[in-house]
Amino acid sequence: MEEKxxxxxxxxxFKSCCKIYVTGMAYPLDPGSLTRSRHVAELLGCKxxxxxxWHPETFPGVDKINxxxxxxxxxxxxxxxxxxxxxxxxxxxxxxxxxxxHYVDNNLLFIKLDGRLVxxxxxx
Numbered sequence: 001m002e003e004k005x006x007x008x009x010x011x012x013x014f015k016s017c018c019k020i021y022v023t024g025m026a027y028p029l030d031p032g033s034l035t036r037s038r039h040v041a042e043l044l045g046c047k048x049x050x051x052x053x054w055h056p057e058t059f060p061g062v063d064k065i066n067x068x069x070x071x072x073x074x075x076x077x078x079x080x081x082x083x084x085x086x087x088x089x090x091x092x093x094x095x096x097x098x099x100x101x102h103y104v105d106n107n108l109l110f111i112k113l114d115g116r117l118v119x120x121x122x123x124x
Contacts, residue, residue, distance in 0.1 A: 007043050008036035009075045022046045028053075031080050031087040031110050034117055039075045039093075055111065055118045071096040078105070085112045088123065 006017035020026040021037035022044060028034040034053060041049040047062050074094035081088045092105040107123040 006036075006040065007072075008040050010036060014040075022049050024049070024052075027116055031082070031089050031117055032077055034110060034119070035077060035089045035091060035108060036075065038119060039072070043072060053118055055113055055120045058119075058121045073101065082110075086110070087117060 004014055006012050006014040006019075008018050010017050018033075018037045018040040021028050021033065022041045028037050038050060038053055040046075041053075047065050050065055051059060051062055072093060072095050074092075076092045078090040078092055081090070087110045089108045089110065090105070091108060092103060095102055095104065109120040109123055110117040111120045112118075
């Protein structure tokens with residue numbers, strides 16, 4: 001995986017993009033990097049990373065994290081709103097199901113907890 005393009009769709013190599021986040025070597029400092037790295041964690045099955053970046057008030061439990069149920073094809077960050085303590089990231093994701101491409105777009109709310117942004121919930 002290290003020599004391949006990062007699955008977050010940044011165009012960078014995995015080893016110089018999301019690897020440091022999903023392996024726990026660093027924590028993303030901005031909502032865009034956090035969104036991309038959480039997407040990669042879903043693709044790679046990194047449940048601990050997803051748990052560590054999810055607010056405890058809304059975290060459903062490790063057994064309820066949906067991983068690898070869908071074949072994600074693309075992630076696009078359309079816009080990021082907010083400031084230092086709260087941010088909303090508007091994303092569009094493409095996935096494959098029954099040989100058909102489908103699209104999901106939603107706003108992801110991140111809030112600051114103990115000095116770092118964490119996922120709170122999806123604003124549908």
